[in-house]
Amino acid sequence: MTVRLTLLCAAAAAGRDVRFGGGALDERAVGEARAVAPSLPTGSVRRTGPSPSCRGTVEALGWRDAVVEPELRDVDMGGWDGRSLDEVAAAEPAALATWLSDPRSAPHGGESLADLCARVDAWLTQLPEDTGRLTAVVEQGVARAAVLCALSAPTGSFWRIDVPPLATVQLTGRAGRWNVRWAGPA
Numbered sequence: 001m002t003v004r005l006t007l008l009c010a011a012a013a014a015g016r017d018v019r020f021g022g023g024a025l026d027e028r029a030v031g032e033a034r035a036v037a038p039s040l041p042t043g044s045v046r047r048t049g050p051s052p053s054c055r056g057t058v059e060a061l062g063w064r065d066a067v068v069e070p071e072l073r074d075v076d077m078g079g080w081d082g083r084s085l086d087e088v089a090a091a092e093p094a095a096l097a098t099w100l101s102d103p104r105s106a107p108h109g110g111e112s113l114a115d116l117c118a119r120v121d122a123w124l125t126q127l128p129e130d131t132g133r134l135t136a137v138v139e140q141g142v143a144r145a146a147v148l149c150a151l152s153a154p155t156g157s158f159w160r161i162d163v164p165p166l167a168t169v170q171l172t173g174r175a176g177r178w179n180v181r182w183a184g185p186a
Contacts, residue, residue: 003127005171006041006135007143010053011060012165018085020077020108022139025056029165033060036166040135047136049073054137057166066137071123074139078110103155113141114155120145125175143169150178 011029012022025033033056046065048058049072058066080088088096088108095107103113111119120142127134138146143163148155150171163169170181 001129001132001174002172003129003131003174004041004133005124005127005131005146006044006133007146007169007171008036008040008057008135008137009140009143009163009165009167009169010049010051010057010137012053020083020085020088021081022051022053022074024052025060029053030056030060032166033057034062037061040168041133044133044135045131047072047134049136049138049142051139054139057137061137069123069136071119072136072138072142075113075116075141076110078106078108080108080110100159103158113145113158116141117145117148117155117158121149124149124171124178127175129174140165143167146171147180150180 010022011025011033013024013026013029040061046063046067047069048054048063048066050068050070051074055068092107098105099107103117106112106115124146140163144158144161147153147161147169148157171178172181173179
């Protein structure tokens with residue numbers, strides 16, 4: 001049986017500095033998430049990453065049956081968690097440059113992008129073939145990692161995949177054989 005996995009990138013608050021670790025949604029983001037709800041697959045098993053933006057998106061969608069999936073958490077940013085990209089760039093420019101260019105590095109003391117990709121790949125691999133339709137709200141990094149895994153692409157391609165808030169990525173197949181279908185905002 002084919003697994004039909006839809007990954008919905010979590011909504012994001014507007015006008016905020018890019019911060020590692022994300023945060024709660026504002027009213028605009030909640031409204032945008034509510035607007036996409038009718039376009040999402042019905043009859044799906046529902047999962048969510050544990051972040052505040054994932055849980056806020058799930059709440060806005062009205063999904064009372066979504067189960068938090070720890071393996072779908074965003075990359076652990078260690079000492080950079082809660083800091084803005086600009087703050088890290090000013091304080092640790094060499095470390096940031098290394099992190100952006102080497103997917104095996106973790107100068108922040110957390111998880112490398114390669115580790116994130118391995119975790120997401122392990123989650124995809126363990127999905128039972130009889131899963132059917134599964135929809136999950138995830139952070140951008142998790143969606144990027146899933147696409148890399150599905151395509152067997154190198155982790156160095158991580159930053160070349162852009163997944164905007166509330167965009168969907170669809171994977172069909174099963175462990176070891178996935179097809180990617182890209183959709184715009186849901």
